Amino acid sequence: MQHQKVLVLDFGGQYNQLIARRVREQGVFCDLMPSEMSIEKIKEYDPIGIIFTGGPSSVYEKDSPQIDKAVFGLGIPVLGICYGCHLTAHLLGGKVESAVASEYGKTEVKYTRSPLTKDMPEKAVCWMSHTDKITKLPDGFSVIAESDNCPFAAFGDDKRKVYGVQFHPEVNHTQYGTQLLRNFLYEVCGAVGDWTMSNFVHNQIETLKEKLGNKKVLCAMSGGVDSAVAATLIHKAVGDNLTCVFVDHGLLRKYEADEVMSVFKDGLGMNLIKADAGEVFLNKLKGVTDPERKRKIIGEEFIRAFETESKKIGKVDFLVQGTIYPDVIESGKGKSAVIKSHHNVGGLPSVVDFKEIIEPLRDLFKDEVRKVGFELGLPKSVVMRQPFPGPGLAIRIMGEVTEEKLETLRDSDYILRTEIAKAGLDEEIWQYFTVITDSKTVGVQGDFRTYENVIAIRAVTSLDAMTADWARIPYDVLEIISNRIVNEVKHANRIVYDITSKPPATIEWE
Numbered sequence: 001m002q003h004q005k006v007l008v009l010d011f012g013g014q015y016n017q018l019i020a021r022r023v024r025e026q027g028v029f030c031d032l033m034p035s036e037m038s039i040e041k042i043k044e045y046d047p048i049g050i051i052f053t054g055g056p057s058s059v060y061e062k063d064s065p066q067i068d069k070a071v072f073g074l075g076i077p078v079l080g081i082c083y084g085c086h087l088t089a090h091l092l093g094g095k096v097e098s099a100v101a102s103e104y105g106k107t108e109v110k111y112t113r114s115p116l117t118k119d120m121p122e123k124a125v126c127w128m129s130h131t132d133k134i135t136k137l138p139d140g141f142s143v144i145a146e147s148d149n150c151p152f153a154a155f156g157d158d159k160r161k162v163y164g165v166q167f168h169p170e171v172n173h174t175q176y177g178t179q180l181l182r183n184f185l186y187e188v189c190g191a192v193g194d195w196t197m198s199n200f201v202h203n204q205i206e207t208l209k210e211k212l213g214n215k216k217v218l219c220a221m222s223g224g225v226d227s228a229v230a231a232t233l234i235h236k237a238v239g240d241n242l243t244c245v246f247v248d249h250g251l252l253r254k255y256e257a258d259e260v261m262s263v264f265k266d267g268l269g270m271n272l273i274k275a276d277a278g279e280v281f282l283n284k285l286k287g288v289t290d291p292e293r294k295r296k297i298i299g300e301e302f303i304r305a306f307e308t309e310s311k312k313i314g315k316v317d318f319l320v321q322g323t324i325y326p327d328v329i330e331s332g333k334g335k336s337a338v339i340k341s342h343h344n345v346g347g348l349p350s351v352v353d354f355k356e357i358i359e360p361l362r363d364l365f366k367d368e369v370r371k372v373g374f375e376l377g378l379p380k381s382v383v384m385r386q387p388f389p390g391p392g393l394a395i396r397i398m399g400e401v402t403e404e405k406l407e408t409l410r411d412s413d414y415i416l417r418t419e420i421a422k423a424g425l426d427e428e429i430w431q432y433f434t435v436i437t438d439s440k441t442v443g444v445q446g447d448f449r450t451y452e453n454v455i456a457i458r459a460v461t462s463l464d465a466m467t468a469d470w471a472r473i474p475y476d477v478l479e480i481i482s483n484r485i486v487n488e489v490k491h492a493n494r495i496v497y498d499i500t501s502k503p504p505a506t507i508e509w510e
């Protein structure tokens with residue numbers, strides 16, 4: 001079944017993916033495509049509406065990204081946001097000029113009645129971020145919103161169904177921004193809201209059944225959300241013809257390997273092979289202290305372990321990759337996906353004998369992948385799992401990785417995770433874990449002197465791991481965590497809290 005589609009044309013603004021996510025959250029499928037897309041391609045794509053994103057350029061600059069004016073003659077509704085609204089005004093005969101004062105941040109706007117402002121109050125705060133402004137509207141357009149500094153904060157022509165907004169409806173700071181986008185989709189474009197994750201699951205399973213038939217499929221399962229959801233979808237379509245290989249490198253968190261086996265093998269009845277390679281990895285890591293060498297060794301060994309298992313299976317028809325939509329956009333704006341460079345999946349294709357790669361999640365944003373996970377009945381611990389690096393705990397142990405240090409790390413990390421969940425902070429903190437520093441300090445426990453490891457707590461908030469801030473865990477929660485770790489965990493006698501943002505630090509310590 002085909003669903004309705006909206007086209008989001010990318011003019012290089014920082015919120016572009018956010019616009020696409022907001023549209024999808026309203027139950028309408030959309031794709032983010034480069035602004036250079038030709039009119040023929042746009043027609044072929046057959047969208048119910050087009051959104052021009054913001055961007056850093058000025059429309060009157062020589063090399064600024066443009067679009068063929070014919071786009072307004074296709075009979076498809078258009079919404080221009082920020083740069084997109086300047087471009088709309090500019091191409092249709094309005095005037096855009098550099099403003100004397102830039103306008104950044106929260107601004108109050110007054111709305112006029114229009115299909116775009118249905119169910120919105122007369123006044124609301126919105127988020128502005130622009131230097132240029134429109135000084136004359138094109139013929140046929142009327143004002144929909146104005147602010148003190150910006151007489152044409154939003155405008156439109158209901159007949160042609162072309163609209164522009166100077167502010168950013170996609171950001172949280174814009175009150176009723178979501179409502180405005182929803183109005184564009186439902187009141188202007190005639191959306192029916194057919195993009196739901198239950199539809200997706202249903203359609204995807206049918207499509208996969210048809211495509212895969214009774215061919216053999218192989219999947220590298222890491223325990224991470226993407227591979228777990230991809231494998232579960234495929235399992236629903238082909239059952240036992242899917243084989244999953246899970247390499248346990250011995251660097252996972254407490255109970256993690258058992259949980260993967262219990263959810264996917266015992267619970268879902270998947271054909272899941274666990275490669276117990278912990279000893280091999282630990283041997284290879286003996287004496288290694290350099291972080292990059294650790295990563296390299298783990299990456300190579302991972303591929304080797306996977307290769308050994310997959311050779312036992314023999315030739316397969318399809319290899320599953322957990323590629324998601326942001327990977328597709330970043331790797332060439334929707335043209336073709338590069339296989340993820342993460343060590344635990346990158347590099348696999350060359351060692352596996354397969355005919356084709358299959359990527360069932362390549363149309364989905366991360367939050368949609370999670371919804372699909374829930375839709376498929378996966379537990380919260382899998383679906384909401386925090387990001388975990390391929391090299392695992394090895395890069396959270398400074399210096400040499402030993403069995404003893406792994407145990408200390410696992411136990412302390414488990415306490416941290418338990419207490420963060422108990423305090424109800426597990427969904428607002430992006431990542432939280434403990435690290436074994438390579439410092440030992442003196443302590444006193446009972447009447448005895450101790451000389452043990454310093455454990456660091458690392459907890460960050462982030463949107464995409466590119467930048468991060470240290471999480472403000474309340475002191476009383478930190479107190480419980482600290483007390484529990486020094487009392488319950490062997491070889492730990494001091495706890496410190498990492499209060500560094502990224503940049504200049506990174507999230508992981510190595």
Ligand code: XMP
Binds near residue numbers: 387388
């Ligand atoms: P950093 O430490 O660079 O981490 O700020 C950014 C995010 O990436 C995760 N990370 C990895 N993920 N393979 C992965 O799959 C890796 O080698 C790897 N190294 C770091 C890290 O946990 C954080 O979420």
